Amino acid sequence: MRPQYFLSALALAGCASAETHEQGVGVVDSGTGGTEDSGSGSGVPQDAPTSGGPDSGPGPCTVTTRDLLMNGTFEGAGTGWTAVPIVANDPLVGDNSGGGIAAHSPTMRAWLGGVAQANATDRLYQDVMVPASTTMLVLTGFYEVRTGESGATVYDTGKAEITTTAGTSIEVIKALDNAQKTTTWTSLDHPFTNLAQMKGQTVRVHLTTTNDGLNATSFYFDTLHLNxxxxE
Ligand SMILES: [Ca+2]
Ligand SMILES: [Ca+2]
Structure with a gap:
């Protein structure tokens, strides 16, 4: 009797202790969770969710997109841009009151070329600092090519590209010529692949054109963004 009583007492005790243990585990669990939570929470409360930025790369950061170009719509006339025209004092930026086509974003646009003269070059450029923390760089905008030439032979050319400030090409955005004339504003959407050569550098957004001595070709650009x- 005594052993049975003892066993049943043990069983009861075991039951009781088991329940206690379960509760204990529960308490330990919530305690551990609480400790971990409050631990990382007390570390940097706002960073804990951001460090869910294994998605966004090493270390917490804030992802933003900004336009590196000043006056990409040319509404500020030539502000922010340097013009090197074949015709002296031609700003290469303006409205269509002096000829040419209407702007994509009213009322001003860049107009290069349009001069039938051997080796007539126009250049319009802007230097921009590409942040070292850039993860993606995209140029968007619009262009038009209007020409007095006909046929598929290339006589006059234009180019939008990123160069060094010394003029060495880093990446061509769009190569244009008289054989690829347009009849309406045509979109540009160029994600750069040579980003490694641009990050942390000052680079040049470069628009250049060349005409020959016959049948002028005009190259227009407007509403540019370098996003x-x-x-960081
Ligand atoms: Ca414009
Ligand atoms: Ca020509």
Missing amino acids: ATVC
């Missing part, structure tokens, strides 16, 4: 996605 950098940065993580």
Whole structure:
């Protein structure tokens, strides 16, 4: 009897202790969870969710996109841009009151070329600093090519590209010529692939054109944006 009583007492005790243990585990669990939560929470409360930025790369950061170009719509006339025209004092930026086509974003646009003269070059450029933390860089905008030439032979050319400030090409955005004339504003959407050569550097957004001595070709640009996605 005594052993049975003892066993049943043990069983009861075991039951009781088991329940206690379960509760204990529960308490330990919530305690551990609480400790971990409050631990990382007390570290940097706002960073804990951001460090869910294994998605966004090493270390917490804030992802933003900003336009690196000044006056990409040319509404500020030539502000922010340097013009090197074949015709002296031609700003290469303006409205269509002096000829040419109407702007994409009213009322001004860049107009290069349009001069039938051997080796007539126009250049319009702007230097921009590409943040070292840039993860994506995209140029968007619009262009038009209007020409007095006909046929598929290339006589007059234009180019939008990123160069060094010394003029060495880093990446061509769009190569244009008289054989690829347009009849309406045509969109540009160029994600750069040579980003490694641009990050942390001052680079040049470069529009250049060349005409020969016959049948002028005009190259127009407007509503340009150089959007950098940065993580910082
Ligand atoms: Ca414009
Ligand atoms: Ca020509």
